Amino acid sequence: MKKVLKFLAFALVAAAVAGFSACNHRHRFVSVEERDPTCLTDGFRRMKCADCGEEKEETLYALGHEYSIYNVCTRCGYELEPTGKLAYLETEDGEAYNVALGSSTSKNIVIEAYHLGKPVVGILTEGFASLDTEEGTETPASLIESIEIPDGVVSIGDRAFYGCTSLTTLSLPRNSLKTIGDLAFRGCSALGSFNNVRGLESIGANAFARCESLTTLPDMPNLRKVGDFAFTECTKLTRAYLGGSLEALGKGAFYRCSLLQSAFLGRCASIGENTFGECGRLEEVVVPRELGKIDGAAFTDCTALKSIRYGGTMEEWKNLTKAADWFVTHLDPEEFVDYYVYCTDGTLDRNGVIAEPAGA
Numbered sequence: 227m228k229k230v231l232k233f234l235a236f237a238l239v240a241a242a243v244a245g246f247s248a249c250n251h252r253h254r255f256v257s258v259e260e261r262d263p264t265c266l267t268d269g270f271r272r273m274k275c276a277d278c279g280e281e282k283e284e285t286l287y288a289l290g291h292e293y294s295i296y297n298v299c300t301r302c303g304y305e306l307e308p309t310g311k312l313a314y315l316e317t318e319d320g321e322a323y324n325v326a327l328g329s330s331t332s333k334n335i336v337i338e339a340y341h342l343g344k345p346v347v348g349i350l351t352e353g354f355a356s357l358d359t360e361e362g363t364e365t366p367a368s369l370i371e372s373i374e375i376p377d378g379v380v381s382i383g384d385r386a387f388y389g390c391t392s393l394t395t396l397s398l399p400r401n402s403l404k405t406i407g408d409l410a411f412r413g414c415s416a417l418g419s420f421n422n423v424r425g426l427e428s429i430g431a432n433a434f435a436r437c438e439s440l441t442t443l444p445d446m447p448n449l450r451k452v453g454d455f456a457f458t459e460c461t462k463l464t465r466a467y468l469g470g471s472l473e474a475l476g477k478g479a480f481y482r483c484s485l486l487q488s489a490f491l492g493r494c495a496s497i498g499e500n501t502f503g504e505c506g507r508l509e510e511v512v513v514p515r516e517l518g519k520i521d522g523a524a525f526t527d528c529t530a531l532k533s534i535r536y537g538g539t540m541e542e543w544k545n546l547t548k549a550a551d552w553f554v555t556h557l558d559p560e561e562f563v564d565y566y567v568y569c570t571d572g573t574l575d576r577n578g579v580i581a582e583p584a585g586a
């Protein structure tokens with residue numbers, strides 16, 4: 227619900243991109259209510275324009291636990307109860323550890339924040355992977371149901387949780403995590419959601435491909451880069467809000483997300499081949515003024531598309547580099563529902579003609 231509001235808020239921001247409100251003044255926002263975040267819960271700051279009373283709210287993201295070397299949070303007292311028999315391997319410089327499943331057969335994995343007095347900073351490549359699950363083979367990793375990765379971990383390696391088909395509860399580091407590697411959660415077919423990750427900057431290629439239960443994405447306010455086919459075939463995903471920091475979105479990122487209805491692309495510079503290919507329910511895409519090009523087949527068969535909300539002017543939209551086949555469909559054009567491009571200074575129909583769409 228909160229994300230819907232964010233979409234609406236963004237549409238308003240896009241409409242007022244020059245900084246002016248409907249009543250032609252620059253807002254002077256002052257804080258009227260604030261709730262501080264805790265280790266695990268988000269806070270907020272509600273602000274109001276001193277002149278016109280318009281309100282906006284921003285999220286103050288959860289801080290994540292701050293662990294001592296004894297795996298106890300120094301802020302709230304929460305104590306990790308780490309799973310035994312995991313394998314902790316020293317990093318090359320010997321200053322920290324990376325972790326893998328080792329000989330554990332536990333279904334509930336809790337990773338130490340500190341191991342033998344040194345911080346745990348990474349999940350090893352294939353560390354918890356079940357690479358055989360596509361043939362239906364049970365492995366200790368394919369039976370894992372929950373994973374708690376403590377704050378302090380900075381990177382999740384390639385294929386780290388590949389094929390963890392029983393995984394339903396995933397707790398990622400809220401603050402410290404920066405990168406998720408290629409194929410890291412590919413085929414985690416029971417995973418419905420995971421927590422907000424304030425620190426995350428990069429998601430690798432195919433990282434969440436075929437996560438067929440994933441319905442929503444969490445807030446990722448610092449996410450800058452999403453790799454090729456990162457969310458392809460997430461067939462339950464309905465909304466993709468990638469946060470205001472997104473700069474690079476890989477090709478095919480949402481290819482065949484058949485229930486996807488809306489997407490918000492931050493400050494994304496280009497929309498690549500097949501990014502929204504075969505997203506037959508996609509109705510709305512919010513794209514920034516920073517967008518420089520749209521590649522061929524980017525929106526193939528997006529037959530439900532109604533609106534592209536663009537952060538630039540009509541002139542800028544017309545000058546944007548678009549491949550000739552950026553939007554193609556196999557439907558008879560007669561049956562085709564038209565889409566409109568909502569720019570900051572007016573609305574264009576799909577032929578680039580200034581339009582007055584019903585219900586704009």
Ligand SMILES: [Zn+2]
Nearest residue numbers: 253275277278
């Ligand atoms: Zn105002």
Ligand SMILES: [Zn+2]
Nearest residue numbers: 265291299302
């Ligand atoms: Zn805490």
